[in-house]
Amino acid sequence: xxxxxxxxxxxxxxxxxxxxxLGTKEAPRELxxxxxxxxxxxxGEAESCCGFGGMFAVKYPQISTAMAEVKCNSIVETGxxxxxxxxxxxxxxxxxxxxxxxxxxxxxxxxxxxxxxx
Amino acid sequence: MINLQxxxxxxxxDADRTTADEPRRAAVRKALGNYQIARGKTENAFASWxxxxxAAATIKYEGVNHLDQYLREFEEKFTARGxxxxxxxxxxxxxxxxxxxxxxxxxxxxxxxxxxTSEEIHLNDALEKDGYHVIExxxxxxxxxxxxxxxxxxxxxxxxxxxxxxxxxxxxxxxxAKTDSPEELTMIARRVLRQHYINADMxxxxxxxxxxETGMISITENExxxxxxxxxxxxxxxxxxxxxxxxxxxxxxxxxxxxATAGTGQQLTCYNSMYGGPRLPGEVDGPEEFHVxxxxxxxxxxxxxxxxxxxxxxxxxxxxLNVCPIxxxxxxxxxxxxxxxxxxxxxxxxxRGLQDWKHLSGASSLCGACTxxxxxxxxxxxxxxxxxxxxVAEKKVWWEKLIWFGFxxxxxxxxxxxxxxxxxxxxxxxxxxxxxxxxxxxQSWTKxxxxxxxxxQSFHDWWRERKGARK
Ligand code: SF4
Numbered sequence: 001x002x003x004x005x006x007x008x009x010x011x012x013x014x015x016x017x018x019x020x021x022l023g024t025k026e027a028p029r030e031l032x033x034x035x036x037x038x039x040x041x042x043x044g045e046a047e048s049c050c051g052f053g054g055m056f057a058v059k060y061p062q063i064s065t066a067m068a069e070v071k072c073n074s075i076v077e078t079g080x081x082x083x084x085x086x087x088x089x090x091x092x093x094x095x096x097x098x099x100x101x102x103x104x105x106x107x108x109x110x111x112x113x114x115x116x117x118x
Numbered sequence: 119m120i121n122l123q124x125x126x127x128x129x130x131x132d133a134d135r136t137t138a139d140e141p142r143r144a145a146v147r148k149a150l151g152n153y154q155i156a157r158g159k160t161e162n163a164f165a166s167w168x169x170x171x172x173a174a175a176t177i178k179y180e181g182v183n184h185l186d187q188y189l190r191e192f193e194e195k196f197t198a199r200g201x202x203x204x205x206x207x208x209x210x211x212x213x214x215x216x217x218x219x220x221x222x223x224x225x226x227x228x229x230x231x232x233x234x235t236s237e238e239i240h241l242n243d244a245l246e247k248d249g250y251h252v253i254e255x256x257x258x259x260x261x262x263x264x265x266x267x268x269x270x271x272x273x274x275x276x277x278x279x280x281x282x283x284x285x286x287x288x289x290x291x292x293x294x295a296k297t298d299s300p301e302e303l304t305m306i307a308r309r310v311l312r313q314h315y316i317n318a319d320m321x322x323x324x325x326x327x328x329x330x331e332t333g334m335i336s337i338t339e340n341e342x343x344x345x346x347x348x349x350x351x352x353x354x355x356x357x358x359x360x361x362x363x364x365x366x367x368x369x370x371x372x373x374x375x376x377x378a379t380a381g382t383g384q385q386l387t388c389y390n391s392m393y394g395g396p397r398l399p400g401e402v403d404g405p406e407e408f409h410v411x412x413x414x415x416x417x418x419x420x421x422x423x424x425x426x427x428x429x430x431x432x433x434x435x436x437x438x439l440n441v442c443p444i445x446x447x448x449x450x451x452x453x454x455x456x457x458x459x460x461x462x463x464x465x466x467x468x469x470r471g472l473q474d475w476k477h478l479s480g481a482s483s484l485c486g487a488c489t490x491x492x493x494x495x496x497x498x499x500x501x502x503x504x505x506x507x508x509x510v511a512e513k514k515v516w517w518e519k520l521i522w523f524g525f526x527x528x529x530x531x532x533x534x535x536x537x538x539x540x541x542x543x544x545x546x547x548x549x550x551x552x553x554x555x556x557x558x559x560x561q562s563w564t565k566x567x568x569x570x571x572x573x574x575q576s577f578h579d580w581w582r583e584r585k586g587a588r589k
Contacts, residue, residue: 016485049443053483058562060130060481065566066137066447067483070147096567 009080010114011043013071013094015087019047028086028111035114045074052093068097076102086111125454126477132452133481142278143447149277150440156383157437163385164375174376175495178431181330181363185421188330188363189412195333199395202409209239209415216241216322216355217248219409223353225250225320229311231337231344232256233324234272234434235357235413238456238469241322253314255343260307264291270450272457273381273436278449311343321351321405325358326433327373328412331366334394335410338377338387345391354405356393359413361430373433380435380493416469426501429464431494438488438498444481453478460488464501472509479505542572 012032018024032040051057051067058064072094075083083098085091088110095108136142161167181188193203206212212235220228228250230236242263245252254263258275262268264287269275276284284303288294294306323344327336335356337344348354364373378384397404420430439445439459450458455466455478463478479502488498510518528534552558554565563569 016483016487020486020490047487049483049485049487051443051483053485056480056483058560060133061562061566062130062134062137063444063447063481064483066143067443068567070443070447092570093567095570096563099568100566 007037007039008082009039009041009078010082010084010109011041011075011078011080012046013043013050013075013083013085013087013090014047015085015090016049018086024086028084031111031115032084035118038114041078041080043074043078045071048074050090050093052089054089057093064093065097068093069101072097072102072106075106076104081106083108084111084114125474128454129452129477129481132454133448136449136452137447142449145280146278146449147446149274150446153383153440157379157440158383160379160383160385164379167379170372170376171493171495174372174433174493175428175431177364177369177372178433178494179428181365182361182421182427182430184365185360185363188365189328189360191330192328192333192363193412195331196395196410197333199333199398200408201333201395202407204409204411205414206411207414209413212239212357212411212413212415213241213244215409215411216357217244219353219355220245220248220250220320223319223407225353227251227314227318228253228320228322229314229318229347229351230254230259230321231323231339231347232259232275233322233357234269234456235324235359236322237268238415239357239413241357253311253318255311255315255341255347256339257304257307257341257343260311261287264288268451268456270458271436271439271445272434272459272462273439315346315350318347318351320353320355321347322355322357323347325356325362325410326377327370328358328360328363328410329367329370329392330363332392332394334367334392336370336374336390336392338374338390340382340384340388342389345389348391348393348405349403352405353407353409354393354396355409355411357411357413359415360417361432376493377433377435380433380437380491420465420468423468425504426464426468428494428496429461429468429498429501431496432461432465433494434461435493437491437493441487441491443483443485443487460498460502461496464496464498464505467505467509472505473513476505476509479503479509536576536578539576539578543574546572 010032012029014025029040032038048071049067050071051064053064056064083094083106091108091110098106098108164170196203204215206215228245230252236242242252254260259269261276261279261284270278281298281300281303285297288303288306289296292306292310297303323337325335326338329336335358364370374390375386378387393408396406396408417430421427438461442459445459453462455462457465463482466478467475482499482502484499484502486499492498528538549569554561558564560569
């Protein structure tokens with residue numbers, strides 16, 4: 001996806017279950033840092049929930065969307081082109097919001113997708 | 119008959135309104151961002167915040183699981199010094215006791231310091247209906263009282279208001295001049311309040327801890343108003359939930375800094391006072407009568423629930439609200455409860471009925487930020503899950519049942535699952551015709567977010583065909 005020589009900027013979204021149930025904070029970042037040509041830029045709201053939450057996302061769409069807004073504004077602010085996470089539900093929510101509302105194209109990727117490019 | 123759907127509908131409606139108010143959300147986010155920074159620093163002042171949490175949870179476990187013993191120990195020691203203890207099973211009994219007392223003693227004017235229990239039993243309404251003049255002395259509560267609004271947050275009652283809104287409120291209600299200075303605003307309130315302390319013949323407070331060992335109650339505050347409320351009027355009533363018990367005085371050496379840290383990011387609140395009863399012979403100040411009303415009001419119902427009993431460990435620090443993304447986006451009033459935020463969503467169904475208040479447990483992404491922040495290690499977000507389970511076990515929701523029935527059958531049959539995956543791209547061809555409209559089956563998603571495109575190749579197919587796959 002990215003040429004080796006090119007610098008790609010990504011930010012990482014901590015999925016709640018990975019972060020708080022499993023206590024995984026550094027491991028995915030370490031993996032990302034090991035990818036050549038990739039620069040990790042931290043966002044302010046990295047640990048904030050994206051607002052997915054399963055049925056919550058459709059039962060309380062207004063709250064879920066407000067949470068996505070906070071998350072995605074923080075992503076866009078970093079100036080990255082990609083947001084990476086290891087939770088596909090979060091990515092569905094984040095991509096869903098970004099494609100509709102983001103002023104510029106920011107794509108979401110699963111950590112495995114990034115690593116599989118190597 | 120009460121319409122059972124009402125609180126739920128009201129909640130949806132209020133959440134629609136408050137999530138659309140981005141300036142207010144941004145202000146709350148900023149204030150709580152500052153809290154987070156301050157709290158982070160004070161947490162680091164503990165040798166180990168995590169060990170402190172373990173210790174606190176152990177102490178509260180001990181207290182809550184021996185409530186009978188410790189509450190009686192408190193009563194015995196407190197009454198030995200001339201204090202009075204009243205055991206209120208419910209809000210009506212608590213209100214009656216306080217109203218009777220006011221009536222018998224010919225009370226006219228009442229000054230109050232912060233007490234969420236009094237919000238819980240709607241004490242102000244009852245007192246005012248009987249003709250008493252009641253004034254809140256905590257600055258935030260004072261402002262909310264002038265606004266005729268309940269507290270927005272049980273630790274920061276008016277955190278949602280901006281300075282100019284408070285100034286305008288004071289101009290309107292107190293006739294003061296417009297000002298942008300927080301100090302001046304405080305002085306305006308102080309001038310009004312001082313007079314009331316002197317005139318009041320009854321003081322009402324809450325209490326942060328009940329210490330069994332010494333028969334005392336502990337009140338923590340930042341403004342000194344609770345001290346004046348307890349010291350000046352002749353009669354004092356402290357209205358406290360029974361779960362506020364701690365066994366020993368030494369326990370406060372952990373809980374006072376912990377409450378301050380988790381609550382506001384302070385190392386200690388400005389005033390921490392202990393009260394052991396009325397003024398004794400030879401003492402220069404304090405009330406002549408000191409009553410403690412121990413409030414159950416369905417706390418024992420929670421106590422009977424072994425799975426969620428630890429919710430009674432709560433020291434009402436408000437940390438779970440401060441980190442909650444739901445609270446930050448819908449604000450405190452949308453909950454429609456005395457206790458807002460995650461802990462409110464856990465306990466309100468126990469206090470006020472599961473079917474009426476179960477929606478609050480549903481209105482969570484279960485992100486777990488609350489549980490992580492809780493100083494006494496209440497398993498808050500799992501309790502929300504248990505409330506959901508209990509609500510469904512008690513009363514099924516037909517359309518949810520239908521969905522899970524379909525889902526279960528699909529997931530149990532690989533052929534059906536594979537078929538559904540193959541049909542998804544075909545089905546999606548028709549989606550644009552109804553996208554985002556009432557006919558769209560996923561409208562509540564597509565109204566605000568794009569729906570992901572179904573992949574043309576399933577993961578299964580890709581896995582089978584990938585290079586080097588074993589055939
Ligand atoms: S549940 Fe925990 S975090 Fe929330 S108010 Fe109570 S003690 Fe504080």
